[in-house]
Amino acid sequence: MINITKVNYKISDTFKITNLDLNLDKGTYHLLGPNGAGKTSFLNLLSGLCSPDTGHIFIGNVAVNPLNLGQLSKVRAYLMQKQVAHFALTVKGMLAITLSLSESAVETLCENHDVIKGLDLLQLLNRSITALSGGESQRAHLARVLLHCDLKLEPNFCLLLLDEPYTGLDVSHKLWLNQYLTQLGKYITVLISHHELNLALNLAQPCIIINNGQIHRVLTDSRDIEKSTLVDVFKLPLSVLSETNEGILQIIGI
Amino acid sequence: MKSVKKKLYITILTLLILFIISLFYGGISSHTISPINISDINKVILYDLRLPKILTAILVGTCLALSGHLFQLLLSNPLAEPGLLGVSSLASLFVMLGAAIFNYINIRYDVFFLVLSSSLGALLAVTIIFQLAKRLGQYSSASLILSGISLTTLISAISSWLIYYSDNTQLRTFNLWLLGSFEHVTFFQLMFIGLITVTVTILCMCKSKELNMLYMGDQNATLYGLKVNKLRKYMLILASTLAACAVALGGVIAFIGLLAPHATRIIFGHDNRLVLPMLVINGASFMVFIEWISRTSMSLQLPLGLVTATLGGPFFLFILFKHFKNQGL
Numbered sequence: 101m102i103n104i105t106k107v108n109y110k111i112s113d114t115f116k117i118t119n120l121d122l123n124l125d126k127g128t129y130h131l132l133g134p135n136g137a138g139k140t141s142f143l144n145l146l147s148g149l150c151s152p153d154t155g156h157i158f159i160g161n162v163a164v165n166p167l168n169l170g171q172l173s174k175v176r177a178y179l180m181q182k183q184v185a186h187f188a189l190t191v192k193g194m195l196a197i198t199l200s201l202s203e204s205a206v207e208t209l210c211e212n213h214d215v216i217k218g219l220d221l222l223q224l225l226n227r228s229i230t231a232l233s234g235g236e237s238q239r240a241h242l243a244r245v246l247l248h249c250d251l252k253l254e255p256n257f258c259l260l261l262l263d264e265p266y267t268g269l270d271v272s273h274k275l276w277l278n279q280y281l282t283q284l285g286k287y288i289t290v291l292i293s294h295h296e297l298n299l300a301l302n303l304a305q306p307c308i309i310i311n312n313g314q315i316h317r318v319l320t321d322s323r324d325i326e327k328s329t330l331v332d333v334f335k336l337p338l339s340v341l342s343e344t345n346e347g348i349l350q351i352i353g354i
Numbered sequence: 355m356k357s358v359k360k361k362l363y364i365t366i367l368t369l370l371i372l373f374i375i376s377l378f379y380g381g382i383s384s385h386t387i388s389p390i391n392i393s394d395i396n397k398v399i400l401y402d403l404r405l406p407k408i409l410t411a412i413l414v415g416t417c418l419a420l421s422g423h424l425f426q427l428l429l430s431n432p433l434a435e436p437g438l439l440g441v442s443s444l445a446s447l448f449v450m451l452g453a454a455i456f457n458y459i460n461i462r463y464d465v466f467f468l469v470l471s472s473s474l475g476a477l478l479a480v481t482i483i484f485q486l487a488k489r490l491g492q493y494s495s496a497s498l499i500l501s502g503i504s505l506t507t508l509i510s511a512i513s514s515w516l517i518y519y520s521d522n523t524q525l526r527t528f529n530l531w532l533l534g535s536f537e538h539v540t541f542f543q544l545m546f547i548g549l550i551t552v553t554v555t556i557l558c559m560c561k562s563k564e565l566n567m568l569y570m571g572d573q574n575a576t577l578y579g580l581k582v583n584k585l586r587k588y589m590l591i592l593a594s595t596l597a598a599c600a601v602a603l604g605g606v607i608a609f610i611g612l613l614a615p616h617a618t619r620i621i622f623g624h625d626n627r628l629v630l631p632m633l634v635i636n637g638a639s640f641m642v643f644i645e646w647i648s649r650t651s652m653s654l655q656l657p658l659g660l661v662t663a664t665l666g667g668p669f670f671l672f673i674l675f676k677h678f679k680n681q682g683l
Contacts, residue, residue, distance in 0.1 A: 147577060148576075148577075149573060149576060149577065169576060169577075169579045169580070169581065170579040171579075172579065173577060173578050173579035174579075177577075178577050180573060180574065180577075183571070183574075184430070184570075184571035184574075186430045186431065186432060186569075186571075187427075187432065187569050187619070187624060188619075188624075189569055189623075189624045190623070193623055193624050193625065194569070194570070196625070197566045197567065197569060197570065197624075197625070198567075198570065198574075198578060200563075203625075
């Protein structure tokens with residue numbers, strides 16, 4: 101579904117993304133890597149926010165390039181790491197703008213929607229986005245992106261990109277998000293960049309590990325992440341790695 | 355939805371009432387005319403003296419409110435306003451220079467050239483602000499406002515030099531452009547600039563859906579399929595034209611571009627499909643009100659800029675506290 105061929109992208113003189121070659125099917129993928137490994141740049145490239153110097157990317161049959169932004173917005177959604185809020189829009193107003201619906205249509209949609217229920221947004225709909233706490237704001241923007249990729253609204257949708265979606269979420273919403281994204285992975289490609297290594301080690305989901313702007317490893321089961329990877333790529337001392345009775349690797353202390 | 359309709363009626367009614375009060379009621383120091391049995395002298399006062407000024411106020415208010423809102427949205431900065439950014443002052447400086455040049459080469463300074471020089475000034479100001487803000491720090495909120503302030507300072511220095519070297523008659527003309535006044539507006543100017551204003555306003559309203567996306571920030575708007583840079587350039591030209599029209603009619607009138615958009619967004623929310631038409635009405639209401647005050651509160655007519663600055667200063671502080679308290683910039 102997602103096809104990345106020989107992508108190179110120079111970000112600065114000292115950092116570049118090299119030799120991205122990847123095909124992604126439906127599923128929930130975890131994008132892992134230390135700070136500055138190139139995760140966000142990778143997502144920016146995939147979303148079409150940045151254009152690669154060489155190579156090409158296809159989402160379904162839509163080529164990712166600046167001329168296709170309109171078409172791309174119908175097949176992919178991207179939750180960026182940081183959100184800007186200069187104006188005091190209400191959450192409802194924000195959803196209305198991004199979904200191209202009227203505010204009353206948003207109200208009807210939200211009344212009985214899994215995403216709104218799961219993220220407990222019903223009571224926040226009339227609050228202004230500048231007055232929300234960090235976690236609340238993250239939930240509102242998650243809802244914006246998850247509603248955007250609701251297959252009932254956009255039937256051709258195939259790629260959801262999330263950059264550190266867990267930031268600021270409390271445990272129950274984190275749990276709900278995980279379950280929702282796992283379900284969603286049955287229909288579309290979901291790519292989550294995050295730092296919750298223990299979570300990834302527990303879930304039997306595919307993962308992509310990148311380091312220094314290159315793909316280090318692509319695993320079909322995140323439980324197969326090796327000790328050496330954790331030590332070499334993530335710079336963890338061996339002493340914090342332990343195995344549970346089921347033989348699953350865990351990191352102690354995070 | 356019901357409450358939106360109610361607010362809409364109240365807004366339109368406010369403008370109508372203000373229009374009638376401004377036309378007939380003389381306030382403390384001016385002549386009150388009864389709408390029944392209008393004498394011939396009073397007809398002259400109404401149609402030749404008051405009505406043109408009120409119509410000018412409606413146009414100027416519309417231009418300032420719309421351009422203020424657009425600048426705020428396009429620069430992602432709730433403090434942006436043609437007056438504060440230096441757009442109005444550069445436009446008025448260009449109008450003055452144009453007047454000087456046309457006077458020198460002895461050609462009549464037509465309304466067409468008036469609007470042209472004013473628009474050139476406004477566009478140049480926007481270009482300078484963007485270039486400065488880019489170098490100062492990636493178009494950030496603070497860098498845009500700081501470039502605006504530095505531009506305003508530079509222009510006020512130039513204006514001051516001009517005033518220093520001018521004689522009495524020139525001084526009066528300069529004051530007119532620098533402090534704002536509707537005294538000199540002719541009916542033909544009103545028609546010409548009115549036509550431009552209506553056209554530009556309609557062009558703006560055609561883009562309201564795209565403008566809505568800008569609330570989400572540039573990158574998110576791009577993700578939703580908007581060609582942000584193209585839209586921004588186009589809309590900045592429209593917003594500058596509106597600011598230039600306001601200057602061409604009434605000189606520099608600060609703070610309406612701040613007051614009207616904030617009030618309108620507080621009342622009607624942020625959807626541009628509703629906000630843009632309401633801005634036209636609210637901007638007009640504010641300006642009609644201020645024009646009425648300036649005409650009736652003192653025995654001599656007050657400069658409009660004086661009234662708006664007196665009311666606008668405290669309001670600016672209010673906005674500062676509302677948006678930037680404990681946030682830095």
